[in-house]
Structures are given as structure tokens and as C-alpha cells.
Amino acid sequence: MAKEVLSCRSLSKIYRTAAGEVTAIEDITLDIFPAEMTAIMGPSGSGKTTLLSMMGGLERPTAGEILVEGTPLERRFPDLSEYRRQEVGFVFQSYNLLPHLTALENVLLPMELAGVPRRDRRERARKLLSAVGIGEDRYHHRPTRLSGGEQQRVALARALANEPPILLADEPTGNLDSETSRQVIGLIHGMARQMGICVVVVTHNPAIAGEADRVVSLNYGLIESDQRKDGDKPAEVKEG
Template sequence: MTDPVVLEGVSHAFGEGELRRLVLRDVALRMAPGEIVLLTGPSGSGKTTLLTLVGALRALQAGSARVLGVELAEAGEGQRLSLRRQIGFIFQNHNLLGFLDARQNVAMTLEMQPGLGERQRLARADEVLAAVGLAEHRHKPPSQLSGGQRQRVAIARALVGEPGLILADEPTAALDKASGHEVVSLLRGMARQRGVSILMVTHDPRILDVADRVVAMEDGRIVSAPPAGRD
């Protein structure tokens, strides 16, 4: 099975001329299939920028990044869009649409998949919401859900399209200790069942035990990275 993420010599800068600021410096990282990797480090160390590059949300400036077999150094916008459809994204503030209920928020992810009608999309959304323990809450809007429940909806939304990779940016930042660890443990369990790799940015020391590896960044560089591969 192909490694889902292979980065070599990745550098990235913001701004131009005198305002140019290097935020990633010659980053190399490899993830094994099914592996859960946490990216840690102080604010401004480049973690989220690296996540957006892996997720094909930004164009690669320098180096090589192969994600789910796609070389991003050579990819145009169409290829990056196609790749993004194979990745599940989970954000700190869940980014749910308030005018849709939980079921509709999850099903919306499937709208770009050919051959799926509305009934099929909703049925698949129901299945994943049941798996994250929200079957009885599927018709509630985000405003009627707790923070932990909203992140469970975000997990369901990330998983419903059967992605090859999940990228999570500070998914526990707005949650208390119990809810944060519960949500991440749930994500780990579901990803394990599906053989999906997870790359997660976090400042939260309470969830380090969910990872196969913890990779530390500082000043745009990886300063600590155990070898790839699960035990």
C-alpha cells in the first residue's frame, strides 16, 4: 500500500520582496498507511501551513509532496480539487452550516460524488452519524448540539466520503478535557476501522496518547520526528 503522505524538501513563504517571510523550511515527512500523526509546536511554527499544503488548499512552492499518490509539485488546480475530494477535513470550529441539520451537514459532502441521489446521501449520513453516537440528534441544527456533539458531526462529515486521508486542525481547542479526549479517541477508532491515516495539528497535550507518532515543529522546521510506521 502506498504511503499516503511523502514530503521532501518542502518550503513555503508568504509575501514578496522585503515582506517575504519563510514559514516552512525544507520539511521532510512520511506517513505510513493507517498511521495517526500529531503535529505539535508553538504558534507560528508552520503546522497549519503544512497541513494546508498537504490538503492541496495551497499551491506547493518548493519541494515534493506526494499525497494519496498525487505529486502536488506538478498539480494544477483541477488535480488539487480532485485530491481534496479524497481528503476528510476537520477544523477547530467545526465549520458546520447553521441553517442545515446534522444529517444535511454530513450529506452535503457527498453532493459532488456522481451516481448518488439525495436518498442515498442521506442514508449514508445516517449510518455515519449513528456510528459517532448521534443517531437521535441527526435532525438537530448545530445550535442545539453541544461542542462535543458538533465535533462528532464534523468527524462524520469527514468520514462519510470514505477518504484516504483525514487532516484535522486543532479539533479539541474549543472543547473541555473530557469532551476533547472523547472526540479524538472516537476519531481514532473510526479511522482504525477504515484504515484511514490522520495528520492532526494540536497544541493539546491531553491527546498525545492517541497518536502513533508525535512530530514536533519549530520555526518552520521539523525538529523531532520518530520513524514512520505503526507498532
């Protein structure tokens, strides 16, 4: 099996609120591998978003650490925004496209911010939009003139614009009908395989989890089960 890209080591997250402490994630150890799609499932409040946020450098763990290709995240990226910009693509439930930009401009923007040369930006955006099934007739539409499925596909193209090794999606199909959900998930899965990306998808939908190579179930901030479709052992159980 390919070497893990992301490793969570004894990760915990405790939120301190006026009402007291909430343990959202408790001592989770988990390796995430390239070219596959891992689904995270679990009841509301079980810690799925919190875990994803730590993987994506949006939240810092209270204890434990995240390794990126074997190096502690914060040593490799003292500036976490650099990690988020270079290494991670994010897709959320609400598409979060910039409303005043067209579909094409939404995909071009992250490349502009990353300093990709203008010519390459156009070409890459066209390739990505075509890969997610957005035709040229939609390029100059703003998000309000796109359907939910189209918006989510543009959001996926945008998340992949800088060719990140990691794609994190939090209920990316939460607002879509079941057929459109299947299409979007199929695309995400295909991209994971083709581009060798580590994909982690949080979902409540068993049909979507069924598409994943691996399903990790959380409950009360703990891993309740970790199953691979191919029947392999859970990834963190290594021999030798």
C-alpha cells in the same frame, strides 16, 4: 509497515507579505501512513497549519512537492479542488458546519456534491452519525442546538462522508473540554484504524498527542523530532 499515502518531499513555504518574507515551512520531508494517527505539535507560528494546508491542497508549496501514493499531487490532480473533494476530509477548530442545515443535512451535503445516489447517501450518513455517537434525536437539529462536542462529532462524520483516504484536522478539540476532547480524538483514532485512513491532527494538547501513534514536532518551520509510540524508527527512515 504499510506504504505511505502522502509524501512531503523537501517542502518549503515562504509567504511574501508587505513586511517581507516569512519562511513558514523549511525543507520538510515526511511520509504519512494509512491506518494511523499522526499528531503535529509545536509552538504557535511554527508552521503546523501551513504544513497541513499544503498536505490538503489548500496552499501550494513554494518549493518541493507532495506525492500522493507516489505520484506528484498536481500531476494526479491538476484541479486541486478535486483532490480536496475526493481524497481529503477536513476538520477545523471551529466546527464550520453550515448553520442553516441540520446535523443530517450537513453530513448528506458532501455526498450530494460528489454525486452519491440518494439512497446510499442516507444510509451512509446514518452509519457515520451512529459511529460518532449522534443519535437520531439529534439528526434534525441545526448546529446552534447542538453542544460543541456534538457539533465536532457531526463535523467528523461530514469529513468522512465521502470515505476519504486522508483526514486532516487542525486543533479539532481546541474548543472542547478535556473529557469531550478525549472522546472526539478517540473517535478519530478509531476511524483511522477501522477505515485505514491517514489521519494528521494538529494539536497543542499533550494529552491528545499522547493518543497518537506518532508525534512530529515542528519548530521554526523545521522538524524538531519525529517519534512513534511503538518505538519504530521515524517513518521516513527506510532500510535497504
